[in-house]
Amino acid sequence: MIHSGGLQPEPLVDVVPDYGAYEPLAVERVAARLAAYPEVAARLGGRPEDWQVREVGDGNLNFVYIVEGPAGSVCAKQALPFVRLVGESWPLPLSRSFFEHAALSRQARLAGTVPQILRFDGPQALIVMENLGTHVIWRKALTARERHETAAPILGRFMAETLFRTSDLNLSAAEKKREAALFAGNTALAKITEDLVFTDPYRVHPLNRWTSPELDGTAAKVRGDAEWKLAIQELKWQFLCSAEALVHGDLHTGSVMVSKAGDAEDVRVIDPEFAFYGPMGFDVGALLANLFLSYFAQDGHGPGAEAMKAWLLVQGTRVWDAFAARFSELWRTERRGDAYPASLFEEQGQADASEAALEAFLARLQVDALGFAGAKMARRILGLAHVSDLETIEPPALRAACETRALALARQLVVERRAIATVSAACRRAAILSGADA
Amino acid sequence: MIHSGGLQPEPLVDVVPDYGAYEPLAVERVAARLAAYPEVAARLGGRPEDWQVREVGDGNLNFVYIVEGPAGSVCAKQALPFVRLVGESWPLPLSRSFFEHAALSRQARLAGTVPQILRFDGPQALIVMENLGTHVIWRKALTARERHETAAPILGRFMAETLFRTSDLNLSAAEKKREAALFAGNTALAKITEDLVFTDPYRVHPLNRWTSPELDGTAAKVRGDAEWKLAIQELKWQFLCSAEALVHGDLHTGSVMVSKAGDAEDVRVIDPEFAFYGPMGFDVGALLANLFLSYFAQDGHGPGAEAMKAWLLVQGTRVWDAFAARFSELWRTERRGDAYPASLFEEQGQADASEAALEAFLARLQVDALGFAGAKMARRILGLAHVSDLETIEPPALRAACETRALALARQLVVERRAIATVSAACRRAAILSGADA
Structure with missing residues (x-):
């Protein structure tokens, strides 16, 4: 039965504070x-x-x-x-x-x-x-070629749990809409992403910067690349409209802290101020993008890059595998929301249908993640905010060479995301572009 | 520049009233x-x-x-x-x-x-x-085989203007999110659609009803149809998550009033209490669904059905053509929002890219509309709320024959929506199923 009625809709529990008494610290x-x-x-x-x-x-x-x-x-x-x-x-x-x-x-x-x-x-x-006093930013550890083996699986699991449990797969439609409406107030931060990730790198804009003059021609070519531009706007439309789950919104390797003491590792996710209801693939893609950026940057940080590069691609597939494994467990055990309701699959012979729905769901999500990964890579090379993995490479010609290979993968991920289809295929593309497997 | 900041986010202008003094009328x-x-x-x-x-x-x-x-x-x-x-x-x-x-x-x-x-x-x-005293409900006019020639183009235009102008194509992301958050409060009405359209017809549920015993076997077959169920849940996911525009939410032929006085016709859309931010294709699909239901019902309302059926399929394509034409005009002249920003397509040689983006956008929207049309057709035959077009057909065996053909199209539209791809192809499928062109 429906009976979700009543005289008044429930009020929001959380309310943005009054900042009248705000005082900046020093x-x-x-x-x-x-x-x-x-x-x-x-x-x-x-x-x-x-x-x-x-x-x-x-x-x-x-x-x-x-x-x-x-x-x-x-x-x-x-x-x-x-x-x-x-x-x-x-x-x-x-x-x-x-x-x-x-x-x-x-x-x-x-x-x-x-x-x-x-x-x-x-x-x-x-x-x-x-205070995470003994932790370091994962991005810096990766540039220093330190390996934290638990980071990828822990982050895959973290994303599965946060995304599944804030979505219509776990929440009632009314609860989920209340949450989405609350976070809809965080527009100013989302606007930064809308502009810096999905728009500015594809037009002339005073905030853009890149390794110049080496990449001047590349940047101009990207601005004239109609296919890339169209695909990026499809992804932006998803970012603007697709309120699937509470996404972290800025889940790059600089938002992850890792520590190691003997055999014991610890992993934490920080800085979710960009959080909003958006497409699940956005977080997964952000993390993959930054692993790929680290991958292409390795060639700029001295001899011995190959082993770290191979390890980084393994981490990409481990992120996805851990995500998919935990998401699948939750699909089977915590599907209590209004989407794909378990009651639809209770009749005899319908268990396979539920698994087929899960496979289709993850396949679509993986394609989204690849597209967003490409979007997040390109903006770090052609837009305002860059990453230290690449920025610290000298001389500029070497940096530009690394960036050119990363941009080639970024374009493939955005434009050909449906054909690439899986994270492991994307890793293979990365290896081909870097010449490692060529 | 970004500069959309400030100390506080803007408050919502509209607030749900206090109903403490509410008194029901008689x-x-x-x-x-x-x-x-x-x-x-x-x-x-x-x-x-x-x-x-x-x-x-x-x-x-x-x-x-x-x-x-x-x-x-x-x-x-x-x-x-x-x-x-x-x-x-x-x-x-x-x-x-x-x-x-x-x-x-x-x-x-x-x-x-x-x-x-x-x-x-x-x-x-x-x-x-x-008071629209001289108007009649369009559904009734269609069953009476009255032709209002302006209804389809006016409704196509109405949908284009309401959907485009409430979307990220015309509004800033902040304005659009404020609107979406406001209408997110209308969850109880959306829940009716979630249950009655996307869920109950596909499981055993006490609210379901159908022409019995004639369609008992058909209803059971639908409940066991894994492909149909999966495709319906994909559409439900879009309904739950895809906040593209302010949709009417219940735009069937019973929510349209028409009048004719000599050559002058008038058309009005009523009853938007289901309104919420959802997928644009939902409104377009709802209208198409009800034209198709009227189409299949005509064979149950006495001789001379063929001319009205042919006219009804023409109205389906006219709805889409008018929608696409007006939407395209607005795309070219009122694209002031954060999605597909016009500034991306200002450089030399990028005008074609803007048109290509429009074509891709409309193609995707058309597929969504076909899927939602199929969903809305099936629920009127197997779910709680039926339509008078079919309900008034006697004897039940004749009604069941009409409903069986309608259900066959509904399944094709939901499961094969990407292959069918266009409204005119869907009309051809309808004609084939009804035997008119066989």
């Missing part, structure tokens, strides 16, 4: 602020005067402080009403902190693998988290 | 209520005691009153906190009236072709509109 004001949060003060121990505060200078958007006390340390992240890297000329809403916390707390509940939240001060746009 | 209380609305009283003229009120008994969900005064007449539609046809055992939120008004006012602004709104009393869930 290094010298952090200790006093954190002292007001008992759970944070307890974690740090001692007195605020004893706490060491330093700003971590590597965020593009926000200020991040590491605070160390006698008993422990914390990480405090505060949004400013503008983009940190650019300044007040590029305003950005404080509400991104609210959405980051909303996403972080859902990810913690649904999949773990994120930093522990100690305190969220909504009106101050401030999140205080555990 | 025929004897309508005049007193309407007397309180000056614009309504002026339209009716005279004194409330002079007004004739009658309830129009043909709505499934709401109470509709026609009120006639010395100077003119109005139509008053009030939602009740349950489904009118079933009673209090099936609750349904009053907020559907708010969403109906929100959709109606947007349609009026963007495309016209809807009744004039005289008064919206939000807390009373009451919309007072012009």
Whole structure:
């Protein structure tokens, strides 16, 4: 029966805070602020005067402080009403902190693998988290050719759990729409992706940059490539319209932290301030894109690249395999939502139909992921924001050679995504383009 | 530049009313209520005691009153906190009236072709509109074999204007997300479609009904048809996730009113209470589905069916042609949104790319429309809500024969939608199945 009625629709539980009392922090004001949060003060121990505060200078958007006390340390992240890297000329809403916390707390509940939240001060746009002191950014570890064997499977599983459990496969349509409507407020961050990933690299735009003059001709060719442009706009349409699940929205290797102590590894996903309801393939594609970028960058970082490159392609397939395996388990055990309802497949002989539906679903998702991977690769070479994997390569001619091969794969993934169809086929294309298997 | 920031996201302009003071009307209380609305009283003229009120008994969900005064007449539609046809055992939120008004006012602004709104009393869930006294429901006119030549092109144009202008093709992503979030509150009505169109006909369910015993075997076969079930769930996924535009949500031939006075015809679209952000193809498919149902029903309504059947298939292609023509005009002249931004196609030699993108967009939309058309046909034969076109056919064996042919087309449209690809090909399939061209 339907009976989902009642006089009033349920109100949203979460509401964007009022920022009337917002005050931006600075290094010298952090200790006093954190002292007001008992759970944070307890974690740090001692007195605020004893706490060491330093700003971590590597965020593009926000200020991040590491605070160390006698008993422990914390990480405090505060949004400013503008983009940190650019300044007040590029305003950005404080509400991104609210959405980051909303996403972080859902990810913690649904999949773990994120930093522990100690305190969220909504009106101050401030999140205080555990400090991952022994962790490093995965991107940097990859450039340094360090291998964390558990990262790929843990991230595949993380994506399966967050994406499945925030979708119509697990939630009722009403719950899912309420969540999607909440995150629809995070438009300013989505707009950054819409512009920087799906638009600017394909037109003349003052924010674009690339290795010049080496790639001048390539950039012009991309702007005149009608096939690429059309395929990118199909993907942008999905990004704008396809509210499948709560995606992290910025899941590159710089949003992953890894650590190793003896045999024990730890992996965490950070920085979900771009979170919104979008296509599931966007997160999977973002991660694959950055593994491919690291793959093509290896040739620029000295001899001995081949072994790391082979390892990186294996990680690409392991991400997908772990994702698909966990997604399939959830499909079989947690399909309680309005989509593909289990009750449709209960009659005799219909179990195969449910498995066939799963296969078709994953096949479509894999194609989406390949397309988004290509989109995310190209923007890192032709758009505003680049990656250190490639940026640190000298001389420019060597960097441009690596970038040219990466762009060739990016185009194939976007334009031929349906023909390539699988992550392992995409890895083979990467190997062919890099000459490794040629 | 991006600069879409600011301290706070903009609030929603529209808010669902508080229904604390809500009072259901009855025929004897309508005049007193309407007397309180000056614009309504002026339209009716005279004194409330002079007004004739009658309830129009043909709505499934709401109470509709026609009120006639010395100077003119109005139509008053009030939602009740349950489904009118079933009673209090099936609750349904009053907020559907708010969403109906929100959709109606947007349609009026963007495309016209809807009744004039005289008064919206939000807390009373009451919309007072012009009375379309000389109009008839298009479905009934089609069964009576009356031909309104302007209906198909006007409806094609109406859909193009409402769908294009509420999408990311015309709105900024932020505006579109605000609208989508607003209509995401209309979940209870969407849930009716999710269950009755995409789910129940494909499983054993107490609300299902069909011409029995004639179609008992057919209904069982559909429930065991894995291919059909999978394709229907793909379409349901689009219905749940693909927030492309503000769709009417129930655009069948019973939601269209037509009139003819000499050579002058008038066409209006009514009852958008199912409105929500969904796939553009859903509205187009709903209209096509009901033209096809009328087509297959004609053989059950006495001799002389062939001419009307041929005319009906022509209307199907005219709906699509008018839609595609107007959509193409808007693509060329009103593409101001974040999707397929015009600025991408401004460089020399890129005009063809813009047209190629339009063709690909329409081709995909046409496939979606065919799939949704098939879904909407089958539910009218195997699900809860049927159509008078078929229901009035006697004896049941004749009705079942018509319904069997309609179901055969429904399955083709759902399962083979990508191969059929065009509305004119679908019309040819209909003709083959009905034996007209065999």
